Amino acid sequence: MSQSFILGGTTLFIPGRNLLIAAEDDSTQLTLSNPATQCLHLLIQHHGQVVEREYFFQHVWLNNGAQVTNNNFYQNISLLRRAFKEFGLNDELIITVPKVGIRLSSELEIESRFDASVGPELPVKRVVSAFPEPKERPRRVWPLFAGVSLAGLLGIFLLWRSEFEPRLQDFVPLSQRGECHIYGNADATDYRSHQQFIQQDRLDCKGYPWAYITLYPNFQRMSVLRCRQQYNAWRDNQCITSYYLQEPSHAGT
Structure with a gap:
């Protein structure tokens, strides 16, 4: 439905x-x-x-x-x-x-x-041939149909990936503290606020050592995505997201 x-x-x-x-x-x-x-x-x-x-x-x-x-x-x-x-x-x-x-x-x-089926239904024209179809034709059509279906699925997947890939691989390395690898969003104008947050030593990297900080000037809310391994758009990443509110003197959850 x-x-x-x-x-x-x-x-x-x-x-x-x-x-x-x-x-x-x-x-x-x-x-x-x-x-x-x-x-x-x-x-x-x-x-x-x-x-x-x-x-x-x-x-x-x-x-x-x-x-x-x-x-x-x-x-x-x-x-x-x-x-x-x-x-x-x-x-x-x-x-x-x-x-x-x-x-x-x-x-x-x-x-x-x-x-059950939304959208306008297009009329289906049934064509009856005066000549019988060769019995071998379905076997020839099947590989073509499979190829077209595979190409269509690949196109849909690539479209989905381009739409939703978070581009975390483009994030900028900011710091490495022990097992914790910390990155910042590449479109930030500067990273002073990122570094200030890192210096507060509030990141818990246990079990999730790859941290991706998204923070913008004049934007009160920030997010930290922590993953079990370095982010890769082609695999099922195990990550958790935490949110913080930027305050004049400190960041709070």
Whole structure:
């Protein structure tokens, strides 16, 4: 059973397929990125309410093992506004609440539905041949079908990896204390705050000796991802995440 939504009576949103489809013309479709899809789904689930930026960060990126910046977040919100406009919806229905988060206007009518198969059904034309099919043809088609399926699965996997890979391998080495290997996010402007946090000696690296600190100036919240081994996007990493609030004199959990 899959869930879909009719937005403003004009647009079908199918989260499970990352799709927006024009209700009156099923040939008009737009495939959203995974983060954009999840952001829109969260806005719909909290229709009319402000969804805090940190809530998006946690549920769209961090829970999937990915890191996120403010720029990346607002780029996805901008993509949703452009998608709304393309489908005839007012892009101002997606409202930014400064320093808080995003709200989906209560003026937008949303109809939720559950279907065994969502999305417009395309007509299937049955073609009857006047000549019998050779019996050997199915054997020849099978390897081709298997190859196409494998290529499709590989493409989906690579798309998923490019969307959710946290790029921890690009983090900058900051310190090594005993068994603890400490890294910082590569897009930080400087690492004074990182080093200050490290000097407080609050990192517990026992069992999780690889620590990845994500911290930005003027951003109160920071995160530390600790892993049992050096992060690798091609394996199942065993990691835990801790969060801290930056204060004038110290960081607290």
